[in-house]
Amino acid sequence: MADSKQKVVTLICERSCDLDASLDATGHLKEVSEVSVVKFPCSGMIQPLMIEAAMKSGATGVIVTGCQIGDCYFREGNRMIRERLIGDRPPGLKKTVDRKRVIALWLSRPQTGRFISEAKSFVAQLAQLPAPAPALAPATAPAAAKPAAASAKTAEAKKPEKKSESTPESGGANGEGK
Amino acid sequence: MQKLYTDPLTKGMLLLEDWTNKIATSKYNPFYYHGALPQFFLWVLFLTGLLLFAYYIPTIDNAYASEKLINAWTSVDYITNTIPFGAVFRGMHRYAGDAMVLTIVLHVLRVWFTDRYRQYRIVQWLSGVVLLLMVLFIGQTGYYLVWDDRSLILTRMTVSAFDALPLIGGPLKTWFLNGEEITNLTLSNFLFIHIGLSFGLLFGLWIHYVRMQRPVITPPPAINYILVAILLMVVAWMPIASGNMAQLTQQPTSFEIDWFFLWPYWMMANMPLGAYWLVLIVGTVLLCLIPYTAKTPPVEAAEVVLNKCTGCSLCSKDCPYNAIEMVPAPAGSRFKLLATVKEFRCSGCGVCVGACAFDAIDLPNLLDTDVTSQIKALVQN
Numbered sequence: 413m414a415d416s417k418q419k420v421v422t423l424i425c426e427r428s429c430d431l432d433a434s435l436d437a438t439g440h441l442k443e444v445s446e447v448s449v450v451k452f453p454c455s456g457m458i459q460p461l462m463i464e465a466a467m468k469s470g471a472t473g474v475i476v477t478g479c480q481i482g483d484c485y486f487r488e489g490n491r492m493i494r495e496r497l498i499g500d501r502p503p504g505l506k507k508t509v510d511r512k513r514v515i516a517l518w519l520s521r522p523q524t525g526r527f528i529s530e531a532k533s534f535v536a537q538l539a540q541l542p543a544p545a546p547a548l549a550p551a552t553a554p555a556a557a558k559p560a561a562a563s564a565k566t567a568e569a570k571k572p573e574k575k576s577e578s579t580p581e582s583g584g585a586n587g588e589g590k
Numbered sequence: 591m592q593k594l595y596t597d598p599l600t601k602g603m604l605l606l607e608d609w610t611n612k613i614a615t616s617k618y619n620p621f622y623y624h625g626a627l628p629q630f631f632l633w634v635l636f637l638t639g640l641l642l643f644a645y646y647i648p649t650i651d652n653a654y655a656s657e658k659l660i661n662a663w664t665s666v667d668y669i670t671n672t673i674p675f676g677a678v679f680r681g682m683h684r685y686a687g688d689a690m691v692l693t694i695v696l697h698v699l700r701v702w703f704t705d706r707y708r709q710y711r712i713v714q715w716l717s718g719v720v721l722l723l724m725v726l727f728i729g730q731t732g733y734y735l736v737w738d739d740r741s742l743i744l745t746r747m748t749v750s751a752f753d754a755l756p757l758i759g760g761p762l763k764t765w766f767l768n769g770e771e772i773t774n775l776t777l778s779n780f781l782f783i784h785i786g787l788s789f790g791l792l793f794g795l796w797i798h799y800v801r802m803q804r805p806v807i808t809p810p811p812a813i814n815y816i817l818v819a820i821l822l823m824v825v826a827w828m829p830i831a832s833g834n835m836a837q838l839t840q841q842p843t844s845f846e847i848d849w850f851f852l853w854p855y856w857m858m859a860n861m862p863l864g865a866y867w868l869v870l871i872v873g874t875v876l877l878c879l880i881p882y883t884a885k886t887p888p889v890e891a892a893e894v895v896l897n898k899c900t901g902c903s904l905c906s907k908d909c910p911y912n913a914i915e916m917v918p919a920p921a922g923s924r925f926k927l928l929a930t931v932k933e934f935r936c937s938g939c940g941v942c943v944g945a946c947a948f949d950a951i952d953l954p955n956l957l958d959t960d961v962t963s964q965i966k967a968l969v970q971n
Contacts, residue, residue: 419969427594439968448968450961453953456908457940461947462962469966480611482622485706486939487802487910493944502904503947520611521595521604 418446418538420531421466424477425455427485429519429527447475447531455479456489460496460505467509473538475531476516483520490518512541595705603703623809624700627693630809630817631686632791638683643785645669645676648777650737650836662737662777663835670832681825687729689821691850694722708881709889710801710911710937715881717797719874724791729851731784737777738833740845745772747858754863772838801935803912890955891936892943894929898950901927905942905951911935914942 422441424431431449434441441447452458455478463474476497478490495501497516505514515534519527595601607621616622647665669676698718701707707715730748734741745767752763764770768779799805809817833845847856858866891913906914906929913935919928929942929951942951943958952958 421965421969423965430595438971450965450968452940452961453956454939454941456910457943457953457956457958459944459946459958461949462958462965465962466965466969469969471965471969480607480616480619480622482616482619483607484910485704486937486941488804488908489910489939489941489944492908492941496944501908503945518616520608521601522608 418472418535419470420444420447420473420475420535420538421471422447422449422475422477422531423455423458423462423466424449424451424475425479425489426451426453427521428455428477428479429523430521431524431527434524434528441528441531443528444531444535446535454484454486454489456484456486456492458493460503463514464506464509467513473513473515473534475534476514477527478516478518480520481518494518513538597703597705599703600705603700618810618812620809620813621700623806623813624693624697626806626809627813627817628690628697629795629807630814631690631693634686634818634821635683635690636788638679638686639785639788641676641679642669642683645673646735646781648735648781649774650772650777650838651774661835662735663832666736666832670830677829678822678825681828681830682821684732684830685821685824687732688848688850689817690725691729694725698722702880705884708884708886710913710935712881713801714798716878717794719877721791721794721798723874724787724794726851726854728784728787728791730854731780731787733848733852734780735777735784736832737836739836739840739842740833742772742836742838742840743842743845744852744855745776747855751858751863751866755867801911803908803910889933889936889938890953891933891938892931892940892951892953894931895950895952896928898948899925899929900948900950901925901929902948903927903929904945904947905929908941908945910939910941911937913937 431441434443435449436442436445439448439450441449455476458476463476466474476493478493479485481490481494484490492501494516496504497514499505515530517527517530595604607619610619610621614620620627645665645668647660647662649661651659651661666680670680671677701711701715730744734745748766749763752759752766755762766776766779767773768775799807808814836842847853854866854870857869861869901916901919903916906916913932914929915932916927917930919925931942931951938953938955940953940956943953945951949958
């Protein structure tokens with residue numbers, strides 16, 4: 413706990429796995445204090461811009477969590493954000509976001525334990541990644557090959573563009589495209 | 591935020607689905623295709639029904655009776671015993687109907703237990719009640735068509751049930767029998783009701799789907815194959831056979847009940863007809879009222895920020911409920927189109943917020959700027 417300087421933001425659908433009992437007063441997970449949680453009525457509301465904003469303001473990782481694919485209460489929200497993260501549906505996630513630092517989990521209501529264990533291992537993986545220069549620095553060259561891949565399985569860690577994390581020319585300077 | 595999923599039935603349903611996910615994975619979890627399953631069986635019924643229709647003769651008797659009797663019963667017998675695989679198709683048609691009722695019940699229970707039947711879904715629920723009644727009635731007319739003993743009892747029971755209704759009873763009876771008594775015209779009317787109303791289902795389904803973008807109406811092929819395989823196994827285990835040919839002069843008194851379709855006749859046999867109609871009508875009304883019983887705050891519909899909307903129509907395409915319409919932008923705008931929210935359709939889910947790259951659409955109770963500052967606060971504290 414709190415050994416690292418990892419700051420992970422979870423953007424989660426309030427109907428996905430039940431975290432009400434697992435949060436402390438400040439919105440952090442009790443068991444994994446690096447992880448804070450922001451709830452949405454539906455994961456489909458999550459804007460890729462929000463992920464970029466989180467990274468820009470210093471988060472070292474983002475976990476996007478929606479319900480099991482196929483089980484969105486609002487029919488299609490989790491499919492939408494999934495396709496946006498993959499890049500199949502506009503608006504997508506900017507190339508400047510290090511894909512190794514974003515994972516997506518699709519969990520049903522009872523799968524709280526699964527979420528916590530995935531969050532733990534994600535924090536551990538982030539610690540092994542080369543430190544991110546503050547605020548969206550150019551990604552480091554020696555692509556740390558092994559980390560994130562482990563958490564894939566059914567929960568589908570989301571790293572569409574596997575290796576080739578981008579080397580943005582503009583660094584943190586590019587705002588949010590407005 | 592309101593408390594979610596506190597109902598024990600809901601929790602039970604979610605646990606059951608979680609357990610199914612472990613076996614079937616979410617991609618093949620039949621619970622996630624609960625609406626598509628009856629729709630699949632409807633296609634099976636259409637196809638097998640088409641084959642049965644090709645050989646079915648809707649008459650109760652015929653002038654050449656002495657020589658070689660040709661009527662509904664013998665044509666069904668011909669389909670079953672002479673046509674290659676006729677018995678298989680007949681069995682599939684029967685059991686697919688049963689399966690359709692079964693999957694509709696599953697569909698109803700799931701949308702009920704997981705709280706997906708109210709407010710912006712009201713059209714789906716009400717049209718669903720009508721569709722269920724239609725399916726049950728179509729199924730019953732299927733039992734008349736075979737024209738065995740059972741068909742005769744069912745027809746007579748239906749007639750007496752109609753007779754018990756005040757005012758509309760007489761005309762309904764005449765419509766049902768296509769005259770004042772059972773004749774050849776009666777069976778052709780049954781055949782018309784059976785097939786015509788089945789096509790009516792398509793109209794009902796259109797209303798059922800019209801408020802949904804990209805409705806899930808087809809299960810994945812793997813599930814379809816399994817369903818057909820199960821259907822064929824049931825056909826092989828329990829082949830369908832007709833009873834004796836109906837004789838208008840006789841008065842058969844008992845019959846085997848198919849509990850999927852014929853339970854109303856069980857009710858008819860066991861209670862006064864007045865009470866039967868009362869139960870049926872009150873039951874239907876109660877079914878329609880279910881969505882109005884839950885007390886929940888009204889949906890706060892998404893709002894378009896007029897001066898930011900570029901008319902890109904991404905939100906309109908992504909809205910799961912067809913609630914956003916692109917209209918021509920007012921004169922003087924830099925853009926051609928403008929998004930407008932149909933509030934009565936909006937679920938307040940925020941998918942449109944996620945679709946907008948210009949912060950031009952917002953949930954009034956959860957602004958995306960607030961969310962972003964919440965994220966920043968959490969990261970920086």
